[in-house]
Every structure is written in C-alpha cells, then in structure tokens.
Amino acid sequence: MTPKHFSRSEIESMEQRYRVKFINSLPGYKSLNLVGTISPDGEDNVSIVSTVTHFGSAPPLLGYVSRPATVDRHTLSNIEANGCYTLNQVSTAHFAAAHQTSARYPRETSEFDATGLERVFRDGIEAPFVASSPVQIHLEFRQKIDIELNGTVLILGEVKDVFVDPKLIETDGNIDLALAATAAGSGLDGYYAPELISRVSYAKPDQPVTDLATGEELWKSC
C-alpha cells in the first residue's frame, strides 16, 4: 500500500467531528474501564474511560486522562474529595451499557441507576465496583497532574485491592483478557473482542521470539 500524507494543516482543515474521530484513532486500540466513585453526599457515579495506562508495578500505579470541566467532572471531584475510586474492566457482555455512562446525565442521577449496571460495595472500600466487570480494582488517589498543553489532567492512583476470578489468572500471573471477555476500544465509539494471536517469550538479542504455549519460532535473526 502507498500511504497518503495528511499534513497538520490538512488535519486542521478537516470538519471538526471528522478530525476528532481521526485523531482518536491514532493511538491504536484502547483500554476500556469504568471508573466508580462516590461523592461526600453518598451519591455514586460510574463513567467509562479509554485512557487507563500502566505507569508502574512497584508501587502498582495506574493513570488516566480526564477533561477537567466536562462530563468527567463528577468523577474527578469525587476522586479528589474521597481519595479512592475503582476501575472496572469493560466486558463484551455489558459494553453498550458501559458506553451509555458517557451520556451527560444530571448530577443527581447515578449512572448505575440510569444504565442498569449493577453496583457492588465491599467492606472497608468507599467506592462502588461494577459487579459484572471481570477485573475490579480499588485504587487510592495519589496525584493529579495538570497537562498545561491542553488543560486536561492526569489522575494517578495506587492499586490497593483487586477482585478477579482466579480461573482467569494464568500460572505466571498474567490475566487472560480473552477468557475474561474484556473489550478493547478504538476511536470514540468502537468496541472490539480481541482474539489471542500469541503470548511470546521475553526478547533477548540473538534469540528467536517463540510462542510461550507451542514453542513455535515467530521471529528469528536473519
């Protein structure tokens, strides 16, 4: 294929919604999670985010990007007020209800009630989990970083508890996301069911890349 060149000025001249969908496709596939929070008044809230990213394992840190004064506002103010929140992987079974949490409901409406996603509260954790999520994570809010380039914020949290069916955990600690029926996202509105191609060996110079299950060589030095 011969790729076409889209210069920045051509991108800027795209119709606004067209441009937003184009730009949102550039990173590739996205993680999909539901953020569960509760306000100081006890009103809970759940909203879908597609930017949850691994920042480190020691301590276990996850981050996500939030717009400061839009849809995500209730979630953000709840996290800052309460100090804890949950992340719940979106599954292929409830992706449409998860998508619906992005609708701009009034503040007094809990998206749990509006979408029918079932909330679960657990002892000692002051934020709601999504019952039907295959991987449910309790986080402690650690830092908000203002991104001055565009006014967004990066929310960093430390993993405190994880709730997951042990059948989904492989012998080496990896969670089998395909077995979990976790969904992947793309752009603003695409939902995907990924199929495993391969789990591969740790890469070392002058060693082939092999499939962990079959031992098949998938790449080798010429």
Place this chain on the structure above:
Amino acid sequence: MTPKHFSRSEIESMEQRYRVKFINSLPGYKSLNLVGTISPDGEDNVSIVSTVTHFGSAPPLLGYVSRPATVDRHTLSNIEANGCYTLNQVSTAHFAAAHQTSARYPRETSEFDATGLERVFRDGIEAPFVASSPVQIHLEFRQKIDIELNGTVLILGEVKDVFVDPKLIETDGNIDLALAATAAGSGLDGYYAPELISRVSYAKPDQPVTDLATGEELWKSC
C-alpha cells in the same frame, strides 16, 4: 462468578515476575506502537511501547510512559535531542519483530537492522517511520513530565503528519483498525487481533445505544 480478593499485601507477597505480569494485566488491552527516533550522530532506533494514549485533539496530543534509565533510554535521549519522533501502529503481520525491538541491543545496533523492520525516511522529517505499519505518525516533542511517584516520565508530543492508506479511513474520519490489521496488547507479552463488535451511536440520556451500521438497539433505558 465470585471474584477472589487480592489485597495489596497479598499482591506485594507475589513472586516478583508473577506480580509484574499480574499488575500489567490490570489496565486491560493496550495500544501497541513502535517509536522511531534518530540520534544526533544519525543512528536510528525503534522500540515498542504499550502506553501510547490520546491526550487531546486540539492540538492533537499523544503521550506515552517511559522508564528513564533502562531499555527506553536511547529512544528518550534521541527524542529530547532531536525534538521529533514517530509512532507507528504495530500490525498483526509484524508483531513478533516488533516485540523483538524490546531486546536490550547495544547502543550501536539499530533495532531496524537487528529485527528486519524496514525503515522509511520522508522529506523534511528527521525520524524514521516503520514501512510496514498501517498508521504512521510524525510528532513534535512538546513536554517531558517527571512522575515523581515512581521515577517514570510521560512524553507528550504533538501530531504533525500522519501517513495512512485512505482505504482505512471511514466516511466519518474513524480509522478502521481491524481492516488495518492493527494489533492490541495485554500484559507484558500478549498480542491480539481484535474483531469489531460494534461502532455505536453517541450516548445521550433517554436515547438507546444503537449500532451505527445496522441501527440495531444494543441498550435502552428500562
């Protein structure tokens, strides 16, 4: 299913490699991109990253997380010295060679030469693209944000040029990642081929979520 509770102290007591794989599975699916850079001496470099995230569309901003003093070091110092770099979506056709870029080659070895991934230089852009990547992006380095919680850094760049086959762009600007054969990642070593479940309508309170192609209602208010 009844999920099992893993407390933070149980997570900390996991064997180190087990724990790293477990923690890396928590965000869900990951974007997979190859970062192309060149040093002031003209030595190019390509390395796989699984943390590229959309930070905004106006201006178009992408970020990724880098460890400051490890494998990624050449890439990071090249970006800082040169001011530009490329991101190239990993495809299901070259995922094993893309994985091999994570091997710790000596500084004088270009991962392009070591892995056989084909480089492309384009007029006026001082960083190499990956020829076989379906979506190739030229970025200008804008900011490095130190994450003090764990010593990682967030690299933010502004999209300057995009190279993509126009056949992959849908009528509304969305890039069809399944048609592009873009791969998704999970954990440290999982490579996936996602299948589209649905592209869905923009969510509004009291409106159903429908499939954009068929009009089928996928969720509606009770």
